[in-house]
Amino acid sequence: MTQVATKPTVFCDFDGTITAVETFAGMMKTFAPQLCAELLPQLYEKKITLREGVRQILESIPSSQYEAAIAFGDDKPIRPGLPELIDFLDHHNIPFHVVSGGLKGMVERVLQRENLLQRVASVTAIEVDPRQDKIIVPPQRFEGDTELVAKVKVIQHHTDGETIAIGDSLTDVNMAFYVDRIFARDRLVKYLETENKPYLPWNDFRDIHHTLQQQWDT
Numbered sequence: 001m002t003q004v005a006t007k008p009t010v011f012c013d014f015d016g017t018i019t020a021v022e023t024f025a026g027m028m029k030t031f032a033p034q035l036c037a038e039l040l041p042q043l044y045e046k047k048i049t050l051r052e053g054v055r056q057i058l059e060s061i062p063s064s065q066y067e068a069a070i071a072f073g074d075d076k077p078i079r080p081g082l083p084e085l086i087d088f089l090d091h092h093n094i095p096f097h098v099v100s101g102g103l104k105g106m107v108e109r110v111l112q113r114e115n116l117l118q119r120v121a122s123v124t125a126i127e128v129d130p131r132q133d134k135i136i137v138p139p140q141r142f143e144g145d146t147e148l149v150a151k152v153k154v155i156q157h158h159t160d161g162e163t164i165a166i167g168d169s170l171t172d173v174n175m176a177f178y179v180d181r182i183f184a185r186d187r188l189v190k191y192l193e194t195e196n197k198p199y200l201p202w203n204d205f206r207d208i209h210h211t212l213q214q215q216w217d218t
């Protein structure tokens with residue numbers, strides 16, 4: 001085994017990346033259908049910010065539905081190869097952080113179900129207060145100008161070394177431009193191609209494992 005020269009840190013999105021479907025958007029569409037029909041298209045076209053749109057949608061959901069909302073991910077599958085990728089990263093002493101623009105309660109619940117919650121270095125996602133009539137989204141620790149969870153701020157908090165990120169959509173665009181290497185799939189590919197930003201394509205975690213293995217184990 002060749003030692004990795006400078007130890008990178010890996011940052012991974014959750015919705016549509018760890019989960020095989022868009023769990024968070026799906027939850028919002030289920031629990032706030034009208035507002036989502038109005039705001040989600042504007043979000044994807046970048047006419048309103050994620051920060052405004054997501055906060056508005058979440059704060060329209062009654063707190064009595066919070067438990068059901070975070071249970072939305074319970075029957076959603078995760079993409080193959082994640083435990084093996086984390087094993088591989090562990091072997092190289094490389095931390096794997098989960099950074100999500102979704103609900104922290106849902107992210108942790110899915111990772112727990114897969115016995116992966118204890119294996120990730122950290123989980124950063126939206127923290128809400130469900131004790132009032134409606135869900136409240138207080139100021140977030142890593143809130144940015146346009147995002148409730150500014151992934152670049154999270155990355156900067158954890159490392160100033162080499163960075164690798166894994167993502168699939170709009171919430172990953174800013175970190176894609178910040179990190180040293182970005183694994184991109186789905187909608188994120190389109191955003192990056194529009195901007196002529198190079199990326200590593202992936203479909204499931206076995207592809208990422210394979211790419212890193214080729215680089216580090218030979």
Ligand SMILES: [Mg+2]
Nearest residue numbers: 013015016169
């Ligand atoms: Mg995503």
